[in-house]
Amino acid sequence: MKKYQSPDPFTGAREHSGCAYMNDQDDPVTMILRLKDVRKTAHNWKTFQSGAAPGRIVIPSEVNIRDTRQIPFEVDPPMHGSFRALLDPWFKRPLGNEYRAQLGQQVNALVDEVLTKGVIDAVEAFSLCLQSRALTLLLNTDASEADTWIGWGTHVFRSEDDPLDKDKAGLLYDYIDEKINAASADPEGDLYSVLLAAEVEGKKLTHEEIKGIMILTFAGGRDTVINAVTNTISYFAEHPESLTRLRNEPDIIGRAIEELIRYFAPLTQMGRVATQDSTVCEHAIKADSRVSLCWASANRDASVFESPEEVILDRKLNPHVSFGFSHHNCLGATHARQIMRVLVETLIEKVGSIDIVDFEENIEQLGEFERKVGFHRLNVHFHPR
Amino acid sequence: MANITFITQDNIPVTVHGESGSVMELAVENNVAGIDGDCGGVCSCATCHVHVAKEQFSLVGQASEIEKDMLELDDDADEYSRLCCQIDITPELDGLVLTVAGQ
Incomplete structure (x- = not known):
């Protein structure tokens, strides 16, 4: 098997049953595995809600480490729509020329740097740096903030030996509290200041609401972007001909990005809590129990x-759900897609080949399933064109 | 090759001229409000939903199964809905009128 590959562990269960079960801190989850069922359930917010106890729709559950509700992610319509109306224009800024140019400078500098360095760990020395620096653009904050975030390591909520590290989560929450207080005293043009000045449904946002939006912005786009970037590097390492093809056929770059995002599905699944007894794919779902929308499985349906199971760079019809589906589709998708585009354009311009020296896979244990979501370590050597 | 009119969500007609590519790409290039085309045209995001004028629906034809599945869960969809990333610009589309969904 090639090193980039992420085999689908759900094929059998998806085809035979459509659902699977996993326990998670004694709050079990019915995993929904087929694309159509995932989309229907995501769309049915009245029966499958996001506005449950904070942290409960995340798998593994964060109810024991977080009291702050992430917004708009853990809010249901119609309030959800009011928050999205406020946030969507800000999170579409990555489409602007200046944003794109600044992101291009960041990625250019990073690729130039790794081309001179010999063997590097792509996770720590490339993907984490790229993700953190790009986040300063999304927040419109000082570029030097990225150094602080890089210092937190690859997981905001997770440490090496504990997938749910309360102390590490506290580090992020305290940091965000400080930043909101600082922006309150001295507003600038950053996201904190914009949120402090904003109103939703005629009311100013509370400190707790702003904190909930910021936690989502930090946590939702960290592991996911790092996994997407690292997996993409592993793919190109084993497919130098794809770098050549995209250089010669730039019109398919957009399709290639969607395909890499489909195949690697950086977020395996997201939960919902049933508000009433229901059924999904002929499986009974009890009120107040959890289901998961298994994006990774749906993408291999x-x-x-x-x-x-194949990466087909010019796949024309690609209704993947890597950015979720319906009301709660990913707020950061525009930023993520722009990162991927700038990354691919920079790699095809500057990089001739990439050697994988050694690696350690990041495997998620999901009940009976094991899914490779990315790498803990990917030591690579970038070679210039 | 074809003049296509978009009626935006504010009920403003915008007529643009396209030579090739998809109708979504034409709309995005011309900043037609309400057509985002987030996924670039692979039928993944449903942000290019339009209603085709009933009498012109035969010009664009029926959606594929995959496109129909996407539209099925769009609360604003009707029998003349299409995702315009799946409509290629051809000379036959000259004069087409599309109403941007979500009004």
Whole structure:
């Protein structure tokens, strides 16, 4: 098997049953595995809510480490729509020329740096740096903040030996409290200041609401972007001909990015809590129990995707759900897509080949399933064109 | 090759001229309000939803199964809905009128 590959562990369960079960801190989850069921359930917010206890729709559950509600992620319509109306224009800024140019400078500098360095760990020395620096653009904050975030390591909520590290989560929450207080005293043009000045449904946002938006912005786009970037590097390391093809056929770069995002599905799943007794794919779902929308499984559904186990760079029809589906689709998707585009454009311009020296996979244990979501370590050597 | 009119969510008609590519790309290039095309045209995001004028629906034809599945869960969809990333610009589309969904 090639090193970039992320085999689908859900094929059998998806085809035979459509659902699977996993326990998570004694709050079990019915995992929904087929694309159509995932989309229908995501759309049905009245029966499958996001506005449960803070942290409960996340798998593994964060109810024991977090009291702050992440917004708009853990809010249901119609209030959810009011928050999205406020936030969407800010989170579409990555489409602007200046934003794109600044991101291009960041990625150019980083690629130039790793091309001179010999063997580096792509996770720590590339993906984490890229993600953190790009986040300063999304927040419109000082570029030097990235150094602080890089210092936190690859996981905001997780340490090496504990997937749910309360102390590490506290570090982020305290940092955000400080930043909101600082912006309150001396507003600038950053996201904290914009939120402090904003109103939703005629009311100023509370400190706790702003904190909830900021936690989502930090946590939601960290592991996911790091995994997407690292997996993409591993793919190009084993497919130098794809770098050449994209250089010669730039028109398919957009499709290639969507395909890499489909295949690698940086977020495996997201939960919902049933508000009433229901059924999904003929499986009974009890009120107040959890289901998960398993994006990673849905993206490999052979009833929709031809040859789902293959990366087909110019895949034309690609209704993947890596950015979720319906009301709660990913707020940071525009930023993530722009990162991927600038990354691919920079790699095809500057990089001739990438050697993988050694690696350690990041495997998630999900009940009976094991899914590779990325790498803990990917030591690589970048070679210039 | 074809003049296509978009009626925006504010009920403003915008007529643009396209040579090739998809109707979504044409709309995005011309900043037609309400057509985002977030996924670049691979039928993943449903942010390019339009209603085709009933009498012109035969010009664009029926959606594929995958596109229909996307539209099925769009609360604003009707029998003349299409995702315009899946409509290629051809000379036959000259004069087409599309109403941007979400009004």
